[in-house]
Amino acid sequence: MIRFSSSIKSSLAVVLAAVSLGATGLAYAQQVLRVSAIPDEAPTELQRKFKPLGTYLEQKLGVKVEFTPVTDYAASVEGLINNKLDLVWFGGFTFVQANTRSGGKVIPIVQREEDEKFKSVFITTDKSINKLEDLKGKNFTFGSESSTSGHLMPRSYLLAAKINPDTDMKRIAFSGAHDATVAAVAGGKVDAGALNISVWEKLVAAGKVDSKVVRVFYTTPGYYDYNWSVRSDMNPALRKKLTDAFLSLNKNDPQQKEILDLQRATRFIPTKAENYVAIEAAARNAGLLK
Template sequence: MKKLLKLAAVAGLLFSAAGALADTFVFTAIPDEDETRLQQRFDKVAAYLQGELGVDVKFIPVKSYAAAITAFRNDQVQLAWFGGLSGVQARRLVPDSQAIAQGYEDQFFKSYIIANTSAGLTAGKELSDALKGKTFTFGAKGSTSGRLMPEFYLRERFNAAPEAVFERVGFSDDHSRTIAQVQSGAYQVGAVNYTVWENELAAGNIDPAKIHVIWETPTYPDYQWTIRGDADKRFGAGFTDKVRNALLNMKDKDLLASFPRESFVPATNADYLPVEKTAQSIGLLD
């Protein structure tokens, strides 16, 4: 009898823990910058959302873009701050999932091609033939601004895959690391998210004597908040709208500066069709 009571108590604790977890709204973000910074900025967002939504909210970090997509697919997270490509990939895996908000700036995002000054490359309106034979690093393999769009324009300019243009091609895994690798000379050239570049420049982490921007892409849609299609079923009717409204009504300058974004504006899946078509054209999507 004592054993049965103990088992019942343990089962009750497990049930309570599971219930508590089930009632927690969990979100993540692609790891496009230093992990410590991400934790600091999204813990603040979790506190804000918890106050707005009236449910427990938790941020969990992930180690890679692929891990963010997997967590979303497996319902380990119900909301994610994705890049353009990772958002498209995630929504393909979870029926009825929606892009619900994007940064004001994400309507016209862009990437920079950056170079170590020792490479002897100068800034211009076109990608120069002088890029051929240099060493080049992208960001993460699943990054819209650090891989997808820069690769698209490189292929368009040189009519060849990056591996055929450059002496060596690498993937740094995040934008801050791309900048560090090009600045150190580990790679001569790289592709980077323009907002991370501007942040690092403002923070004094970029030495203009060692590294500079040589080209920028045309604009394209990028980062967005995507929510699972079953969020209303799990958290109650109208929950998706509550989350959308909470994001659109985020006015605290400190919270917005941590992204950094001027504000959040409505987004839909259709906004990211250009990203999806580009990914398909270079073989990153079926």
């Protein structure tokens, strides 16, 4: 049996540690973090919003970060659970869909502070519409069918007001995105529509909608919404670094402030699947999740 002196043992330990660290670094070096987001806005806008964040994540993680737009909400769900994406910006409902489809193998890691009490707004140009009940017999548009703030929660509050969109409205449509909903209402294609409050405020602030013509007539109570999610099989060390990178974003740093502003976030905070139990219940109650 070969015996090593304590000094040789120490040297071997150092070498093995170095090899281990080198292997870890190699694993990270070979990895590409594949990122996407639900298409709740135009693809060019999503790319613009993500670019500084992608650069920041590359610096923090030491891996290449690639953003790939998807064609619809369902594609973002399938992309994550089928291992074609690693990190996805989900709405509350799409997170619930992904978590259900994967058998509980999708983990929400962070959300914006604003997403603890997110809201939807109902908008119109019709002076006769001033409350939800006035939507009976009207043409109405939601956003995407899988949108939390553009469909699920607006539908839930309509049902609570004893209005069934499928039977009480003249016609319902799905615009596909929040900015498209505003365009449909402003252009007179529909009498009213619902979208998330964040996009509405952004468009108003940018002067892309005349709030004297297109007005908000109802704002929902708050609910949990958007989050960044990963699969449960992501390397734990990478998941921690990723989570820490989001949590460390600080508005006092000019570059990080740009990232937060583009994400329409004050800051990012930890989140958990349990926060979305009410969203799941609302989806089942509305018949949107089987």
